[in-house]
Amino acid sequence: xxxxxxxxxxxxxxxxxxxxxxxxxxxxxxxxxxxxxxxxxxxxxxxxxxxxxxxxxxxxxxxxxxxxxxxxxxxxxxxxxxxxxxxxxxxxxxxxxxxxxxxxxxxxxxxxxxx
Numbered sequence: 001x002x003x004x005x006x007x008x009x010x011x012x013x014x015x016x017x018x019x020x021x022x023x024x025x026x027x028x029x030x031x032x033x034x035x036x037x038x039x040x041x042x043x044x045x046x047x048x049x050x051x052x053x054x055x056x057x058x059x060x061x062x063x064x065x066x067x068x069x070x071x072x073x074x075x076x077x078x079x080x081x082x083x084x085x086x087x088x089x090x091x092x093x094x095x096x097x098x099x100x101x102x103x104x105x106x107x108x109x110x111x112x113x114x115x
Contacts, residue, residue, distance in 0.1 A: 008068035008089075009109060023064060023091060023113065046109040054103040055110070063090045063114040065100055072106030076101045 008019045048057060057065065067075060071102075072088040078099040085092065089108060092100060102108065 004011075006069075008066050008111070019066070019091075021092040023066075025065065026091065034091040035079070045115070048112060050102065050104070050110055053085065053099045053105070053107075056099055056101045057110070059096060059100065059112070061096050061114045063094055063112055064111075065094050066111045066113065067092065067102060068109045068111075069072045070104050072102060072104045072108050073104040074101075078110035086099045 006016060006018055012017055048055075050070075057098055059065070061097050065091045067087075069089065075085045075087055075092065077085060077092060078096070078101070079095065079097075094100060094112075102110065
């Protein structure tokens with residue numbers, strides 16, 4: 001069972017299996033998996049280095065943005081309007097040309113997973 005407090009990365013820097021399972025389920029629900037018997041090589045994730053707060057990320061492609069750790073006070077998504085997401089960490093499904101802003105006092109780990 002996934003909890004918002006579950007770190008995305010293990011202490012050795014590997015991706016936590018509970019998050020991988022969650023992201024796989026989200027990917028499947030969004031139609032990201034091929035038909036039965038097909039294979040898809042997932043694009044490599046992009047580990048981002050947050051700059052000064054608020055850190056903004058111009059999303060280059062459809063995917064998911066993972067925000068984990070640090071001390072985050074706000075995450076917002078701008079598409080046709082700006083929406084405060086009400087979470088401090090977790091997974092944010094994004095589309096190309098979205099802008100995600102992360103306000104923090106201690107930088108989180110931010111990873112983009114293109115689909």
